[in-house]
Amino acid sequence: MEQSFLADYGITLMVFLPLVGAAIMMMVPGKNEEAHKTIALATTVITGIIGGWMVVDFYRLGSAKWSELSYLIDRPWINIINARYTVAVDGISVPLIALTLLVVPLVIVYSWNHIPQPGNTKAFLMLTLVLHTGMLGSFVAQDLVLFFVFFEVVLLPMYFMIGVWGGENRLYAAIKFFLFTLFGSALMLVSFLALYWVTGGTTFNMVGLAEAVQSNDVKLSTQVLIFAGMFLGFGIKVPMFPFHTWLPDAHTQAPTQGSVILAAVLLKLGTYGFIRIAIQILPEASIKWAPWIGLLAVIGIIYGALGCLAQTDMKRLIAFSSVAHMGYVMLGIATMTDFGLNAAIFGMVAHGLITGLLFFVAGSIKERYHTLEIKRLGGLLISAPRMGWILGLATMASLGLPGLAGFWGEFPAILAAYSPQEGISVGLFRVYMVVAAIGTVLAAGYLLWLLQRTAFGRPSEEFENDPAITDVVPTEWIAWVPLLALIVLLGFVPGLIFDMTDGPVTVLTDALAAAGK
Amino acid sequence: MNLLLAAEAVAVPTVFNYVWLIPAVMAASFLFILFFSKRLSIKPHLVGVPAVVGSFLFALVIAFSWIGYNGDVNEAQAGPISCAGGEVAVGGSNHDTEAAAEGEGEGEGGGESGHGEQRFSPCPVVNDVTWFQNGGPASEGGSDITVGTLVDGQSVLLLVVVTFISGLVHVYSTDYVAGDRRYTHYFAFLSLFTASMLFMVLSSSTLQLIVGWELVGVCSFALIGHWWEEKPNSDAALKAFLTNRVGDIGLLVGMIILYFGAGKTFDIVAINEAAISGAISKNTLLVAGLFLMAAVMSKSGQFILHTWLPDAMAGPTPVSALIHAATMVVAGIYLIGRLYAVFFIGFGISGGTLNAMALIGGITTVGAGALAFVQDDIKKVLAYSTVSQLGYMVLALGVGAYTAAFFHLFTHAIFKAALFLGAGSVSHACHHSFDMKKDMGGLRKFMPKTFWTFVIASGALAGIPPLAGFWSKDEILVGAGAFPGTGGNGTYWVPFIFGMIAAGMTAGYMVRVIWLTFFGEYRGHETPHESGPLITTPLIILAFGAVFAGLFNIPEGFPVLGSRIGEKFIRWVEPSGISSFPTIGHAKPSVALALLATIIGLATGLLVWTYYSKLYAKDKLATEVTGGLRDKNRLARAGHKLLVEKYYLDHLYTGVIAGGTKGPVARAAYWFNQNVLDGIINAAGTGSTIIGRFVYRFIDQGAIDGAVNASGFGAESSGEVLRKVQSGKIRQYATLMFAAAALLAAVFIVAV
Amino acid sequence: MFLNQFLFFAAILFSIGVYGVLTRKNGVLVLMSIELILNAVNINLVAFGALHQDISGQVFVLFVIAVAAAEVGVGLAIVLLIFRNRRSINVAEADLLKG
Secondary structure (H helix, E strand, O other): OHHHHHHHHHHHHHHHHHHHHHHHHHHOOOOOHHHHHHHHHHHHHHHHHHHHHHHHHHHHHOHHHHOOOEEEEEEEEEHHHOEEEEEEEOOOHHHHHHHHHHHHHHHHHHHOOOOOOOOOHHHHHHHHHHHHHHHHHHHHEOEHHHHHHHHHHOHHHHHHHHHHHOOOOHHHHHHHHHHHHHHHHHHHHHHHHHHHHHOOOOOOEHHHHHHHHHHOOOOHHHHHHHHHHHHHHHHHHOOOOOOOOHHHHHHHHOOHHHHHHHHHHHHHHHHHHHHHHHHHHOHHHHHHHHHHHHHHHHHHHHHHHHHHHOOOEHHHHHHHHHHHHHHHHHHHHHHOOHHHHHHHHHHHHHHHHHHHHHHHHHHHHHHHHOOOEOOOOOOHHHHOHHHHHHHHHHHHHHOOOOOOHHHHHHHHHHHHHHOOOOOOOHHHHHHHHHHHHHHHHHHHHHHHHHHHHHOOOOOOHHHHOOOOOOOOOHHHHHHHHHHHHHHHHHHHOOHHHHHHHHHHHHHHHHHHHHHHO | OHHHHHHHHOOOOHHHHHOOHHHHHHHHHHHHHHHHHOOOOOOHHHHHHHHHHHHHHHHHHHHHHHHHHHHHHHHHOOOOEOOOOOOOOOOOOOHHHHHHHOOOOOOOOOOOOOOOOOOOOOOOEEEEEEEEEEOOOHHHOOEEEEEEEEEOHHHHHHHHHHHHHHHHHHHHHHHHOOOOOOHHHHHHHHHHHHHHHHHHHOEOEHHHHHHHHHHHHHHHHHHHHHHOOOHHHHHHHHHHHHHHHHHHHHHHHHHHHHHHHOOOOOEHHHHHHHHHHOOOOHHHHHHHHHHHHHHHHHHOOOOOOOOHHHHHHHOOHHHHHHHHHHOHHHHHHHHHHHOHHHHHHHOOOOOOOOOHHHHHHHHHHHHHHHHHOOOOEHHHHHHHHHHHHHHHHHHHHHOOOHHHHHHHHHHHHHHHHHHHHHHHHHHHHOOOOOEHHHHOOOHHHOOHHHHHHHHHHHHHHHOOOOOHHHHHHHHHHHHOOOOOOOOOOOOOHHHHHHHHHHHHHHHHHHHHHHHHHHOOOOOOOOOOOOOOHHHHHHHHHHHHHHHHHHHHHOOOOOOOHHHHHOOHHHHHOOOOOEOOOOOOOOOOOOHHHHHHHHHHHHHHHHHHHHHHHHHHHHOOOOOOOOOOHHHHOHHHHHHHHHHHOHHHHHHHHHHHHHHHHHHHHHHHHHHHHHHHHHHHHHHHHHHHHHHHHHHHHHHHHHHHHHHHHHHHHHHHHHHHHHOOOOOOOHHHHHHHHHHHHHHHHHHHHHHO | OOHHHHHHHHHHHHHHHHHHHHHOOEHHHHHHHHHHHHHHHHHHHHHHHHHHOOOHHHHHHHHHHHHHHHHHHHHHHHHHHHHHHHOOOEOOOOOOOOO
16 A cells, blocks of 8 residues: 555655645735745645655665666656656665755745745745755656756746845846756757657657667767757756856855755756766767766866855855865766766765755854855854854865765765776876865865854954854754754765665666777 | 684684774764763763773773784794685674685795794784675675774774873863863864774774774864964964875875775775785885875875974864874874785885885984974974974884884874873963973973973983883884894885984984973973872873883893893784785894994983083073074074974965965966856857847847738728728618629629 | 519519618618518529429528518617617618728
């Protein structure tokens, strides 16, 4: 009974429940803010319970099943183009789904007394719920059209979140975000359609397409071109150098909740797309593109770090650090090896937790100090000691300290670069490896520098006796403790994710190894 | 074969399965102190001290078990043992039970010189659990990444040293740090540090070693920056962390090379075996070794990455004693020892005359020794002395004197901890100042216990017989193999000379410290006082250690004592006759060399002593000569300036490299981002707007809208015409209708 | 055959009806003229029906008569309303539908 319920409805229910919640909220008058918060939280919690049930159930299926698609639902959808409603999960998507299921309720809890200007709780929370559906949907979709729809569903709420609730320069940031992503997804769509037609126009199913590409003997040059479109689409979302310039603006201007969701989940859609779609369907083209992906990744690592060092605004610094961290994820992907891909997925989750936490803290600092200018901050450990400690732990995790989650995204990626997949230049990737290792020093540099100037020292005179500067409040505790706990837990028990991703990744790398020969 | 099977007969003590408890207890202590100590109002030292004392006692149990096991195996065994590396041990099994399955080991079994017979020690006892898997299950070609404990002589030694020094420092701190603004955090981090250090020491895989390595680094960061309100302290903490990060590049890359070289394994035993069996090429070993040397240089303060260590003295003094003298900084030595096969073969230590490791050690030991002469801060003198002694250890490993290096690590931990804690006691008396010239002098009258323990420890450091340092230092000098009649692994003249110079320097700067601190007239204000028993008791214990620790490894040939208690380190710590450790040669002790080194030491000491006593005779408060050599000779002045400026390395790092990266380079990158990349984007935006306007005005508004408007206009005007027909008069309509009908009729008629 | 006579008669009747529709100003007369036109058609239908021995001609005539009755009913009602509003039944003045 349970099994069949999960298998038949589990994913659908999980994905669309937030939309139902949003619909209910639509009927409640906007004045009743408490009701809206309750509904939104209840919706995400129920979604989380269903999803959590699925995740736990999936975990108990055992490692043999982790590399297969589970809870598969496959129904006709748009018959005329053979698009189907196909959703399922495997070991690659489950960690990311779990991350999404965790982060969104925390964001809503945090919103309890942190609704950004200009208010309007109803609209804000509804957008969050719509985002939730879009993100979950992207991670479960097994059909390119369905994936694309969910991928785009995410775009609009985020646009409004930045454009309405953002900072001073919000419109510029929102439009930049929107246009960049839309540009990418347009090219991505072209690639999807090209893929559909060159394989005979029979299916949009990801697995089916992967097989069709092999059986139809699609020319390598065609594959490489199709990959290019996806590369742009996903690369912009990641974001990879040099398509990253929307990110600092979006992050700086977005409200805290928007930044958290953006950093924790949205960026992962890009890297997830690389693994799930680009590599799975076009292994041969992936091998051809790998040196370029790797190059942009290591440029991103160094470049993001240098960008961080030049920042005077804390939030912008964290945003730039995302560029560097996603560089490690992309480097892991570019190696096309088991260790690299495992590291990439781990890195996605770790970055989601850590950078999410950093943005939360930055948001709370902004709320108390009304500024994020690093020069004016200082002595956080005196003014708000607990928050200072949390910031310290988050920066330590972010700089890849072993024993915390960040390390497992970084070190294995560097390790994998020593010996990339067959068919990829070894010498080149060894250079990348050293460059990436140098990046860890720069990461430590800018993060500790940030920590020193915000947390250490004594508070400046203007904030010394400011009554607005309080230590962590209960809603913040609720929102942050799960993140903190997971950062430490994953640091010491990396097998929680590695073991799960390893199976499906090995299937992928087998195909890549065959393609590289 | 039968003889090999005998190894099985010796059961591995089950207590080794529980060695993980030691770091676990310290970690639990950390968590308890951090989260509950304040809430339950339990004094943090009431948690920390029992935990560390318990750990020490358990470490002793492990040590005795190891000694017993070691002896049993040596007796039962008569041929080389293969430790069966390469295979990943699965939970609970250990390597040497598989030994019997392997055929004859390689090598003749060296280590003959100085010993009558071949000695066989047990393989490291490994207990692993799977951490995570990669590339599929191990059964299907993937690899299990494991975490676990590795017990052998080296790890047992470190286990005892770390828990011992940590225990004393805990006790000492209860008085020294009492009333500190963050007493609880201080003890929490002491516990965390001890846990991390033990975690690292017990590593069975290089990955675990990296984790522990970085964790001790972060504890060091937190404790150096303990008083982070003051910027110099947090600067020092940052410097320590960042310098270590630079070295960590080497650590990561080196370990990665070895991981792939040894066939995708992190297992330390397997890597060592692969290095010895030739599975990893010599060049790969050399490259990996050089990368790992970078890590050693940063962690163990070797030139040119040593600059953080003197700055690290910004932390509380007990922390300096524990972390920056006795334990954490020897992590680099530990790393070399742990992967000794890699270095030994990679650097071609056997039969060589010079290699990177010995050279780095040599330069460090002399370079830092020279710097120690110009420091006024007592802790900084000790810090440079630590750097110098660490250089000694690296030098020893570089010339193949493995046992000597670890023996020196052991004695150094004891007497250097004594010196640091003594310095802390002195500063406790002098209102928390560390400036020897301004605030000290003549203290021997006020604090005799501190004075005597300090002198004994200094003597040990300077290598005065029969104190501990004499034995270990002598062994290193002997191990260089250059002195006639010693004959170790090679003929290392250059390191040997460096070692001799450093031996002289050590005595010199220690006499300077003692004189400035304890002799002459008191130059500070108010009357200093002896410290309390919680501070002096650890000092006395350590002073005892500084006297007697050397007996553990006195040469066998030493009259009376040698044949009974000598060479315990060679027996207990140094692995021999196993497949995961290279066959190293042993040098013969030389009485002449011992005498020579002692004389050099005493002579320099005497020279410095005379200098200061003459000064004292002239002016009771003077601390340096005016109108001396430095004022007369330009070269001497330049040399002094070079030392005071610490070879200008700090200027290079902070000013040029860090400042450059943080300043111009980062700004340039950001400028590029804002102006070039964003410029392109914004230009694209502006360009599209312009194109958009053009399109709007001419195409959209002109052509397309034109057509639309035209059709609208056409419809309107035609309507204007046609509306005239719509007169509303029925008869007019009827007329039109009939006319049309008539017309149609006519058309039909004509057409048909 | 005497079909032609019927056809001539119907044509004359039709022409008289058309003349009446076009020239008369009185609404009632216009309606009556329309009645004439319809009857002209009826005669034609009956004549051709008889010629082809087809009963549908007569059937259709019956329909036309019924429709004509209805038409006159509605028409007279309109005329009556126009008269009520304007005190005149001059169709030339009823031009409110002018475009």
